Amino acid sequence: MTLQTISIKSRLINNPLIKKVEWTPVNIVTAIILVMGFFLTIARFFGGLGTVTNLDDNNPWGVWIGFDLLCGVALAAGGYVTSSACYIFGLKRFHSAVRPAILTAFLGYALVAFALNYDVGRPWRLPYPVFYSPGTSSLLFEVGLCVFLYLNVLFIEFTPAAFEWLGLKKIRSFVVGLTMILTIFGVVLSTLHQSSLGALFLIAPSKLHPLWYSGYLPVYFFISSMFAGMSMVIFEGSLAHKYLHHKMDDTHLSESDGVVLGFSKAASFVMMGYLGIKLIGLAIDNNWHHLFTGWGLWFLFELIGFVAIPAFMYAVAARDKNVKFARIASVFAVLGIILNRLNISLIAFNWHLPSSQRYFPSWMEIATSVFIVTLGIVVYRFITAYMPILYEHSDYKHDNSNQNANSHDD
């Protein structure tokens, strides 16, 4: 080892920032993923799509759209679901879940926009569809506009936590005053773009398998986003309890079981309704005969294994007040949403093509998706470590307790 190498090594080890990072196995793996993602980003933006993806003319949308965008948007629905439950329906017992849900939603949408750059390229042109040449007859324009506006709404909804951290009391109280209007705006925008993402596939009846294709696709996407959001709040809450328990205050700890059980009950009923409309979709298009094929088994696997069974598990958990069972159900429900979105965008898409022409993502596409998810987790950990997300800031406890007392009087 040369003297120069030793000097660089010692400088790195003595760097205050690096010294502060605990080099646990999880952190080392995270660092490797982030470094790999950095090189993949360079490869994608300097080498083009062909360098890192298996996309072609038959399959222009790959795992970056199917997973990062469709699953990301669906699983980020916890933001509008939780804030509307708390502020519009007045269920203040879910108040402690609002900030974590808003943060997850904000990071989810931010990463959707970030991931979209990998797929469409030329990031400096991302504002074009909204500001420069809006294609108002296109569903993609509607999705783009809604995601752009909703990302801003989520950012503003998230800022009170940052302002509390920075000690900016005046601007914090101004933004808190906007909560109701932002929540309403968020629900409207989510209704529009969650359904429009499903509507994008209405243009491809000959490509998407009939069991997944339906005129009701926008309705399916919107309804499924509701229980996806609720399941994600439960799932993310259980992870936060396991790894960030020390960050939570008494209010969060005491309310968390109520949030899990309340969302379990709601998710269970919505999932059963979703099953009902899926059955109606089958009947309207007379697709029963497809159920007795291999694709039918796969469809039933998704519908029974990842919708009906988690719905029943949620129901049992809500009846028996079994929080652990609800958390297990949330894992199945989240996996079910991912499976559904991947089925529609990738697996059952171009189903009639010979296997040689079917799309399978390259390892670099999957690694880029892993990189983006890891980036989200790192930012989440940073924000929860410094900002009052899982606890109430001591200066504002009075505000929140007054708010809760008023809601109980109602």
Next chain:
Amino acid sequence: MEHIFYTLQDFMVHTKGITYLIMGGLLIALPLFWLFLTGRDEKNKTF
């Protein structure tokens, strides 16, 4: 074996008929599921 429909009228009568039967079933099943879901909740009198 897949049933052959000779007219759109036949197709609509068949599919709408089954859809209405399912909707009737759901109208019964969903309230029953709600009762199962809330069966052990504390009853709050609102009157």
